[in-house]
Amino acid sequence: METLAITLRPRGATSSDLSSDTLFGAICWGMKLLGLKPDLDTWLGQAEPPFAVSAVLPARLLEGRVVMRLYPRPMTFAIGPTALAHLQVELAAAANQADARMRLHQQAKGLRRVAYVTEAVLQEISVGHLTAEAVLRHPSDYVQMGGLLLTVSEAAKVGSDWRPWHSAPVQHNHVDRVAGTTVTGQLFYQEETRFAPDGGLWALVRASAEDAEQLIRPALRLLADTGLGGNRSVGHGLFDIAVETAPTLPEVPNPNGVLMLSRYLPTADEVAAIGESPLAYRLTTVRGRREQRWPGIVPGASTPPVYKRAVRMFEPGSVFPLVARREVFGRLAQVVRADEGGLVYQSGAAIPLYVRV
Secondary structure (H helix, E strand, C coil), X not given: CEEEEEEEEECCCECCCCCHHHHHHHHHHHHHHHCCCCCHHHHHCCCCCCEEECCCEEEEEECCEEEEEEEECCCCCCCCHHHHHHHHHHHHHHHCCCCHHHHHHHHHHHHHCCCEEEHHHHHHHHCCCCCHHHHHHCHHHEEEECCEEEEHHHHHHHCCCCCCEEEEEEEEECCCCCCCXXXXXXXXXXXXXXXXXXXXXXXXXXXXXXXXXXXXXXXXXXXXXXXXXXCHHHCCCCEEEEEEECCCCCCCCCCCEEEECCCECCCHHHHHHHCCCCCECCEEEECCECCCCCXXXXXXXXXXXXXXXXXXXXXXXXXXXXXXXXXXXXXXXXXXXXXXXXXXEEECCECEEEECC
């Protein structure tokens, strides 16, 4: 399979999170709108996912090109309460400071809030050279910026207060259809994300070379015009999208774990292989809204349904024991039946990264 790197340079604000399954669904809608895949339902319903998409991740852009990529923090990169207690005792005795334990506790809390790490940090974690305990022992060697963890040299390049984006609630108002204007009590707030001048997003897509050229690239060109995520009708979610061959992903000798870069829904075989010993993970319940442009009426109902069926999936950054190497893990879940307005699938196909833990 071929792996493509997608760069998304924002042209404005967004009002919804762009996850791996969101981007997967948007690409499928692009294929459908362009008429590239008349048998789309059959294609998606085959035993193995025809393609997979990573999480949509932050990046630093200069002149439209990515100069720094960030990845999900491996969930094995954490320190447990017992290890933290031992470290507090050790450092407090060495420093002979009454507030050493409290300071270390605050640093550990900050480390737990890290959601993304740079490629340089991920490489050190992946080969087993860097642990959460090491960062707490030598906090001056790495810089935490909100939910990001960078090396000192990377932090020096971007500045001490760099953030790829900023989210805040923005006030809106409803327009009364009778009065034709706003009325008392019709104000509401909606979370919006705005990007830094050099902030952007990136993602990976893995598909066969033929599908990548004939299906994925045209669909992404369409999405650059239509937008991604919610509130596209008011100009949110617009990006300049560039597609190129993916860079070499971090590799390690003798890996023993699999880091998932996407939301992951394992197959029955993968569940049996994982057994009862996943290394570190976080579960989420995904219950997406149906596409509103072409709502389907369910027989016997007077209004279109709003939500798809809920699916429980592993979040990006989850780490599992390495049992077998695959280009794509996971499967698609059918969340709307054909007799409910047309088949709809939720993507749980994941792009792996092999690590040593």
